[in-house]
Amino acid sequence: xxxxxxxxxxxxxxxxxxxxxxxxxxxxxxxxxxxxxxxxxxxxxxxxxxxxxxxxxxxxxxxxxxxxxxxxxxxxxxxxxxxxxxxxxxxxxxxxxxxxxxxxxxxxxxxxxxxxxxxxxxxxxxxxxxxxxxxxxxxxxxxxxxxxxxxxxxxxxxxxxxxxxxxxxxxxxxxxxxxxxxxxxxxxxxxxxxxxxxxxxxxxxxxxxxxxxxxxxxxxxxxxxxxxxxxxxxxxxxxxxxxxxxxxxxxxxx
Amino acid sequence: xxxxxxxxxxxxxxxxxxxxxxxxxxxxxxxxxxxxxxxxxxxxxxxxxxxxxxxxxxxxxxxxxxxxxxxxxxxxxxxxxxxxxxxxxxxxxxxxxxxxxxxxxxxxxxxxxxxxxxxxxxxxxxxxxxxxxxxxxxxxxxxxxxxxxxxxxxxxxxxxxxxxxxxxxxxxxxxxxxx
Ligand SMILES: [Zn+2]
Numbered sequence: 140x141x142x143x144x145x146x147x148x149x150x151x152x153x154x155x156x157x158x159x160x161x162x163x164x165x166x167x168x169x170x171x172x173x174x175x176x177x178x179x180x181x182x183x184x185x186x187x188x189x190x191x192x193x194x195x196x197x198x199x200x201x202x203x204x205x206x207x208x209x210x211x212x213x214x215x216x217x218x219x220x221x222x223x224x225x226x227x228x229x230x231x232x233x234x235x236x237x238x239x240x241x242x243x244x245x246x247x248x249x250x251x252x253x254x255x256x257x258x259x260x261x262x263x264x265x266x267x268x269x270x271x272x273x274x275x276x277x278x279x280x281x282x283x284x285x286x287x288x289x290x291x292x293x294x295x296x297x298x299x300x301x302x303x304x305x306x307x308x309x310x311x312x313x314x315x316x317x318x319x320x321x322x323x324x325x326x327x328x329x330x331x332x333x334x335x336x337x338x339x340x341x342x343x344x345x346x347x348x349x350x351x352x353x354x355x356x357x358x359x360x361x362x363x364x365x366x367x368x369x370x371x372x373x374x375x376x377x378x379x380x381x382x383x384x385x386x387x388x389x390x391x392x393x
Numbered sequence: 394x395x396x397x398x399x400x401x402x403x404x405x406x407x408x409x410x411x412x413x414x415x416x417x418x419x420x421x422x423x424x425x426x427x428x429x430x431x432x433x434x435x436x437x438x439x440x441x442x443x444x445x446x447x448x449x450x451x452x453x454x455x456x457x458x459x460x461x462x463x464x465x466x467x468x469x470x471x472x473x474x475x476x477x478x479x480x481x482x483x484x485x486x487x488x489x490x491x492x493x494x495x496x497x498x499x500x501x502x503x504x505x506x507x508x509x510x511x512x513x514x515x516x517x518x519x520x521x522x523x524x525x526x527x528x529x530x531x532x533x534x535x536x537x538x539x540x541x542x543x544x545x546x547x548x549x550x551x552x553x554x555x556x557x558x559x560x561x562x563x564x565x566x567x568x569x570x571x572x
Contacts, residue, residue: 163462177546177556184548191462195491266492270461273494273572274552280526281547 144327147320148261149203150223151330153213154366155264156196157224160214161374162245163189164381168232181281185242188274195267215385219368219375226365227310229374236299239285241307246279247343248314248336255331264329283347290351297352304348305356312361315340403498407440419445419452422480426472429465430551433511436469440499443490452477454487457495460552460572497553497571508569509535513554516571525571527555532568534559544568 140148167186173179197210208216228245232238253275256268289300315337317325324330345355364370385391400408411420423442424435436442436456444455454473458466470487477485497516500508505515512535519532529544539561549556554567 177548180550180556181546181548184552187462187464187552188460189462191458191460195461262492266494269494270458270491274461276524276526277547277570280524 144323145203147323148329149200150320151324152196152200152203152264154223155267156193156200156213157222158228159189159196160193161222161224161377162228163187163193164377165228165230165232166238166242169238174235185278185281188271188278192267192271192274195270199263199267211385215382219370219378221368222370222374222378223366223368224374225310225313226362226371227307227314229365229370229377230307230310231373231377233303234299236289236296237303237306239282239289240300240303242278242282243286243347244307244311244314244344246275246282247340247347249275250279250343251336251339252331252333255336258328259330260328286347286353287351290348290353300351301353304353308356308358309360309362312358313363313365316363316366318366400502401498403440403496404501407499407501410444411437414445416445416447416452419447419477419482422476423454423473426469426476429468429472430553431508431511431513433507434504436473438501438504438507440495440497440501440504441469450482451484452482452486454485455490456487457490459495462552495572497569500569512536512566514557514566514568516569519568519571521571527568527570532557534562534564535566536564537562542566 163186166182166189169182170179170186173182193214194210197213200213201209227241230241233241249271253268253272257265257272259265259268286300289296291297315333317332317334321330321333325332341355348355362371411417414420420437420442423445424437426436426442428434428436428439428441431439439459441456441459442454443457446453446455454477456466456469456473466489470489473487474485500515505517508515509518514532514535518535519528522528527544527547530542531540532542532544533540534542534557537559539559541560542557543560544555545558545565546556548554549567553570553572555570556565557568558565
């Protein structure tokens, strides 16, 4: 494998790890704030799935980097500019509708993206995808059911769900962006060409949102930058909280 | 000849592997290692224990997680090493394998029975819905056997379980999801 390809694979694996840890952390912020006990537990479970996914990607990234870092260094010792996650995933948890709409966007995305990653010529990426696919099926059913329930629920739940759709829509375009790194890997059948997923994603989301008596927003604005480390201010705040224990007690074990 | 199997193919293969192994004694010893979340089940019963490799005195144990974020894996790793150390095997490494991804089909028949006795309905005690996921009702209650039950939550006390309640005996119970 050429150095260029190796670097691209490291970057790609790190990005996927960043996406997983950032969303996993955001979901975990609901633990003990869920609307009722079972939902609280469900959030905890989904967060764990994502954190586990992040560990698998970071462990692989650490092996690729081969510079003495481990999975924890990837998660806890990098600053916001070094995080290359999708912006959608770093936004604060907001209210319940906001989190569920974001989750729906992510779950539909992974429902389409993971089966492609499963075909990767890179065995490790394919193996991680194989594990994650099974979990995402359950995630999607939950977020879809909640969006339906919120849309068809009370005036207030409907209003909040629609507001979440409107506020988050501009962040979904970035999900389907390709850059040189990802194109190189997609051409080599290692990475996924996410630009090809957009039509299916839109169709699935539109169907669910319409069934929920909500409306799909217009494409009037788009925010981009996560993949090159340009973030909203929220990520820095999140990482501060996520990393403080690790950084305050370097090398601590229990 | 037409072979008629009386057990799941996945489990049959695992049994063949275990019985044919030169180090069957190690497989037997590791039956003492239980899943900390479901102490009724050994890591063999759950299908987490995948392989044992021996190279002289060096022993490598291959395990696989049930779910990506399964918090029990670190514990299990420690318990495996402890168990073999206690039995005189000093050089033990535990490796995590991701592929093939764990399937609830790998659970042993004894494991399924133990699960039920422990108060958790095993995967086959519910008929899956059209998407192949946990249904919203009718998982068999492990306490009274009734099918008159409903799902309370898709996600139970751990990632591998959903929460049900029996409408006959009134007891809540965990259902071990099929994946
Ligand atoms: Zn009952």
